[in-house]
Amino acid sequence: MSTYQDLLPVATEAVRRAARAMRQGSPGVLTLKGDRDVASELDFAIERDVRAFLAAETPDIGFLGEEEGDSGRADLRWVLDPIDGTANFLRRLPMCAVSLALVHQNNPVLGVIELPFLSSLYTAVEGCGAHANGQRITVSGVSVLKDAIVAVGDYAVGPDADAKNAMRLAVAAQLAARSQRVRMMGSAALDLAWLAEGRLDAAITLSNHLWDMASGVVIVREAGASVVDRHGNAHDSTSQETLAASPLLMPAILDLYRSAAAEVGAA
Template structure:
């Protein structure tokens, strides 16, 4: 009997990057397409034919290359139940994708025993890609410099809220979550606030350009790929109330130096 093959994180990251290549070929071709098909899901969020096509393509490759692994995808749910689970958001930022805004990406993660250990964020309309695997650092590439070596990412060294630049998602989310007063309080204590949106806030954090990013109303597939990149860049990724991992409906990512201070403001006694 043939023994099941074991895969290293290097193997899994290589596959995740190949999945991102396949996803980019589909999503790039559908971005700003005049015949883009948009429908509304039961939760009243939009989905395009590109979202569905990307996830189908990824699932097809995973079925061939990692048949024993589980999958959690935004569009087609959960398949399989093992200690290894691929977590997919085919297009993070669908609303912007529909409107021709380039801040969207395919998010691909591998979680082992519930802990994301591989993450890839591929944003073809921006010409950028970010990736990480546990213990191997976080990296990015830019299509504007195609022959350059990947850049290793590192979070900022800002260590006081008064000097921090933050991205908060949207005021509506904080208001609906009952935390509007807290984000306003935080905004009064930091240097600069912006709402860059979706995955880009967290990648700017991993690159050292922002010091905190956070938002509510999230699913695991919105966060799983982000966490390894932030953490391998030296940052910390939890929920707004400090729980680790992408399973708690919200995200708070910081450069680490500001995490406790930010949690204290957002979770007053």
């Protein structure tokens, strides 16, 4: 019986296929997904190629893609974001990623993220540590918020965007007053990969989809981070938000989040 570690080469090859397509292809026709949200023709093409590749290599594992949904079993499945940061990709900004995870029930157990235009490949398997381009990585040792560089997720678009952004704006205001610097990269996978590598000290994302977060969560956990929801409970695929930081910094991140929530009257 294969272990998760045995599946890492397959996952890595799947992500490399997708990354090559990003480097060599063009966006093609754009499809409107909602208010100020689009998918490119290349998003769909990459997802279909990876789905077919993994179905051939691992026929007993299900698949969930951002663009075309579920196929196969749901208790063990690959989860793909074919282009995480499509808006950046369309503008030729290099902060975009391919993100693939293996999720067992509600927990990611394997993750591969490639940043195709930044020559970086991040991998992790539960219990085996996290690596960037084959080298072991760990989170930073920053323990106080005034010394921390913190990434935040994109502002909301679409229905109820104003209400959702009230919390995002409150978090940003708290960070502006208390952290060293705030960064918005436009790719959740990149945020978590850079946190795992120690380039960032914390990451806060307040609107989650499984394909956005699963791969980065296992990578950053294996690099030594704490990853929780807004209540401080361990993050899993049902969590609606992601707060990630080194264990030493996490109490300050949770305190900041709670202060922002009190400002806007959020639960």
